[in-house]
Amino acid sequence: NAGVMQNPRHLVRRRGQEARLRCSPMKGHSHVYWYRQLPEEGLKFMVYLQKENIIDESGMPKERFSAEFPKEGPSILRIQQVVRGDSAAYFCASFQGLGQPQHFGDGTRLSIL
Amino acid sequence: TQLLEQSPQFLSIQEGENLTVYCNSSSVFSSLQWYRQEPGEGPVLLVTVVTGGEVKKLKRLTFQFGDARKDSSLHITAAQPGDTGLYLCAGRGGSQGNLIFGKGTKLSVKP
Numbered sequence: 001n002a003g004v005m006q007n008p009r010h011l012v013r014r015r016g017q018e019a020r021l022r023c024s025p026m027k028g029h030s031h032v033y034w035y036r037q038l039p040e041e042g043l044k045f046m047v048y049l050q051k052e053n054i055i056d057e058s059g060m061p062k063e064r065f066s067a068e069f070p071k072e073g074p075s076i077l078r079i080q081q082v083v084r085g086d087s088a089a090y091f092c093a094s095f096q097g098l099g100q101p102q103h104f105g106d107g108t109r110l111s112i113l
Numbered sequence: 114t115q116l117l118e119q120s121p122q123f124l125s126i127q128e129g130e131n132l133t134v135y136c137n138s139s140s141v142f143s144s145l146q147w148y149r150q151e152p153g154e155g156p157v158l159l160v161t162v163v164t165g166g167e168v169k170k171l172k173r174l175t176f177q178f179g180d181a182r183k184d185s186s187l188h189i190t191a192a193q194p195g196d197t198g199l200y201l202c203a204g205r206g207g208s209q210g211n212l213i214f215g216k217g218t219k220l221s222v223k224p
Contacts, residue, residue, distance in 0.1 A: 035212075035214075040122075040219070041216050042117075042119075042201055042214030042216045042217050043212070048211055059211070091156075093155075101161075102158075102212065104156050104157070107154070107155050
């Protein structure tokens with residue numbers, strides 16, 4: 001998974017706090033997907049971002065969740081007022097363009113106390 | 114809604130045995146991908162199959178795409194402890210090409 005950097009690798013938050021997850025794509029990649037993985041499950045699509053644009057957020061809960069991919073800097077997945085059910089591993093995958101291979105980061109494991 | 118069902122969900126075998134895991138859907142996919150994921154890491158792409166009936170080999174791993182492009186299988190010959198991991202199949206779905214994943218097969222190969 002060299003190239004796609006996610007941080008932090010582990011994040012612990014108390015209920016009601018905010019969680020910010022960062023994803024730096026591979027060099028030259030301007031497209032990012034965010035996925036969520038619950039224990040013993042596959043990954044579920046959340047949101048598709050290009051630089052400065054949200055292309056598809058159909059997999060993301062309408063409340064408390066937001067994502068951005070600014071012109072400079074990493075993509076950010078933000079979860080406000082976290083609840084226990086937000087505990088999961090969050091992965092981002094970057095790619096050059098539609099149809100191109102996606103390269104996954106090693107994820108952020110979010111635990112809500 | 115496009116879904117991918119993987120079976121079995123768990124598989125525990127001895128080193129040297131052969132195994133097959135399956136990925137099935139009622140929908141047609143333009144391509145299917147197989148990933149392997151180890152604990153604490155992200156999925157790593159093993160192979161992409163595109164053509165119905167296609168067979169691809171990767172050392173001891175053989176991947177097959179069904180003729181109708183609705184199903185796929187992964188066969189491992191003479192499994193080794195290093196093959197232990199979560200095997201995920203995924204197909205491109207949605208209007209923007211995001212991947213739809215199965216729930217995975219958790220393989221444990223005991224020495």
